[in-house]
Amino acid sequence: MHQGDLTPAIEILTESIKATANMLREKPADKAALSRKRGLDRAVRILEWARTLGLSGGEDYVVLPMTKTQTPSSEFRIIEDHETDERTFWTEVEVNGERLRLLPGDIVISAPSGKG
Numbered sequence: 730m731h732q733g734d735l736t737p738a739i740e741i742l743t744e745s746i747k748a749t750a751n752m753l754r755e756k757p758a759d760k761a762a763l764s765r766k767r768g769l770d771r772a773v774r775i776l777e778w779a780r781t782l783g784l785s786g787g788e789d790y791v792v793l794p795m796t797k798t799q800t801p802s803s804e805f806r807i808i809e810d811h812e813t814d815e816r817t818f819w820t821e822v823e824v825n826g827e828r829l830r831l832l833p834g835d836i837v838i839s840a841p842s843g844k845g
Contacts, residue, residue, distance in 0.1 A: 736780070739777060739780070749762055782838075783840075784838065788838050790839065791837050793805060793833055805830065806828070806829075807821065808822065809822055
């Protein structure tokens with residue numbers, strides 16, 4: 730297993746999900762087991778998402794703060810500066826043909842070294 734490989738953790742959680750599902754078959758009304766299974770299902774989805782993105786848990790991230798302007802339409806814009814401080818040359822970053830806009834509470838994750 731190389732550093733950051735989430736597969737073993739996903740496999741362990743999946744086995745725990747199976748065991749919890751078996752408990753639920755025997756006791757369908759077991760609220761604690763149902764809650765545990767739901768939590769395990771969420772954990773597996775999160776780890777699979779992280780694995781898909783190549784995340785290992787060591788990345789830097791920031792949760793965006795509230796905007797200084799408190800209006801419903803105020804947002805953060807991501808720009809490319811084209812190596813100049815002259816704002817007239819800056820352009821907004823587009824993803825899939827749409828400008829990338831962020832809101833307070835959005836999370837920005839730094840790509841692992843060598844990616845991005």
